Amino acid sequence: MADIPEKELMRKGTTACPGCGAAHAMRYVLKAVGEESIINIPACCWAVIPGVYPSRNLDIPLLYTAFETTGASSSGVRAALNAKDVDPREVTVVGFAGDGGTADIGIQAFSGCVERGTDTIQIMYDNEAYMNTGIQRSGETPYGAWTTTTPVGSEKEWKKQPKKNMMEIANAHGIPYAATVSVGHPELMIEKIKKAKEIPGPKFIHIYAPCPTGWRSDPSNTIELCKLAVDSCVFPLYEIENGEYNIYKKPKDKVPVKEYLKLQGRFRHLPGEEVEKIQKNVDREWELLLEKEKFTKRENEE
């Protein structure tokens, strides 16, 4: 496991909420990519967290961009560096967007950036809804969750659609490297991002980043939720390298999904049969992932 670099590129003093997973995400990402990096951030919580003009708590060149442009902005920065003969292994270009900015409004630019083979790291810090605007559903909001646009009244209009699988979408582009990471496992997270940094071409990192404000969870439970998400297989930690799957953190004993759900007010309304349904789906997805790992590893051994 990688050591966590001591150098802090994110200074103290943010406007993040208590227990914010996204704040951890940025801190570890910057530790992993280092000072020789340029980051671009669209509209999202992180457009606000660095502080307002003229203050800024990040010691790294930062380009704030329009909501749907992260992939295109990363492409523009990388092209400018190419024009100046700055090698991608010398300066890393990072796109750092939320789940909406990556999987919904930003998916076109994300897809374009990856399809063109742009040498950048595209990061999705996933708090599973539009949190900066006040907890509206996104394509990454999981089935069953309450948000302000999937309200739970007498009509029980919780989110009825599954979470969009961005790892598979990235992989479908033939991306050289994609990984899920979690702020509850910082050493592993830094290790995977450092690995991504050295790989030529486009890379995708999906960061699990709890949002106590939107998930209606206790801010002191943020790291506990990360661990439960991994141990219940709700958010498996795995990487896909040139099509080969590798689950790098397999839970020793699978924790029931309800243990994960019960720490979050956003699932409080779910009746027992709905929790069962979620459990079944998580089990199915986990089995499928194990099969993908088995299949792609065997394929490469042959």
Add this chain to the structure above:
Amino acid sequence: MSEMKIVSGNYAAAYGSKLSRAEVVAAYPITPQTEVVEKIAQLVAEGEMDAEFIKVESEHSAMAASIAASNAGARAFTATSAHGLALMHELLMWASGARLPVVMTNINRAMGPPWSVWADHHDTLAQKGTGQLQFFCENNQEVLDSVIMAYKICEDEEIMLPAMIVEDAFILSHTKEPVEIYDQELVDDFLPSYDPDYKLDVDQPLGFGSLGMPDWYMDFRYKIFEAMEKVPEKVEEVNQEFKEVFGRDPGGLIEEYKTDGVDVLIVTMGSISSTSKDVIDELREEGHNIGLARLRTFRPFPVEKFRELIKGVNVVGVLDRNYTFGHGGDAAREIKDAIYGHHEPIVKDYIVGLGGRDLTPKILKNIMEDAIALQDKGLDKEIEWVDLKVNQKRWRR
């Protein structure tokens, strides 16, 4: 050595970006702009142009990538048309707000529906409030010249704003004309490389575009206002310098064609100006005291210059190849704005040639004769749509 080539307006734009040594080009194909993209791709592939060409997946991304590249210190170029320009709208404002000298070519094309790929200025003029400089070209040479001049104007540290060089669909974009492709060294002397003081740089970690609270935002906007106020003088200055270096006068803010002491002034934009000048000659031979002002710089609007031009004029006939619903033709409206409180001649707005409808010398002559007649009979209509199916007999007679 400079050489004459027979090229389309689209190729002229591509050669303009090459001669300007654009370092990053990000573009998406749209009729009638595609040849710009194809030509640049070819120039890059053949090693004639040293640029990074990003084949983006949309016009929105084209401008976003251009902005990011410019922010990272590269000279950026893009090109689009109509619906592509409309899709860029958000980022046209981002470029000016971020004070980035991105230069683009827009091929003026009508907005659908109904689908139309033909000449119309509404696409460009609908973006008049975005903080972009807008230059309307009359011919292919001017397209090439304007791209080079735009970088010089926009990259001036007192300006630092983006620009659009616009040319009419097909009439310029696909029509071949002799165009002088200048010697690269001559252009290099005229236009030094782009080297901004502030850019995305790992040795100087700055942030660009952060949240501005109400106690700051307005002052940022005021800075753009100040820069825009300086543009007219800068346009004339760069135009003069261009004339001295390349021996050609693209026209500055407004090209004046036989305007000295005229009673009737016709105002045009873009490619219709050439035919209109011939008609002006004809009418002058017939004894009419008429001249033409070609509005070359629409943003910033050359207010002072218009006030000078209309002194002593009885009638201003404005040919607007655009219409903003609920408002009027944009050029006529802006001219009225500019001259309010000064000498106020009759101003009549002729709406012409939308969606590529042909403007023949005959129609143009009828328009100008109509304007001349207003001197005696007074203003009949503030706005008149010309050559519609219902009034074609009158305008084509």
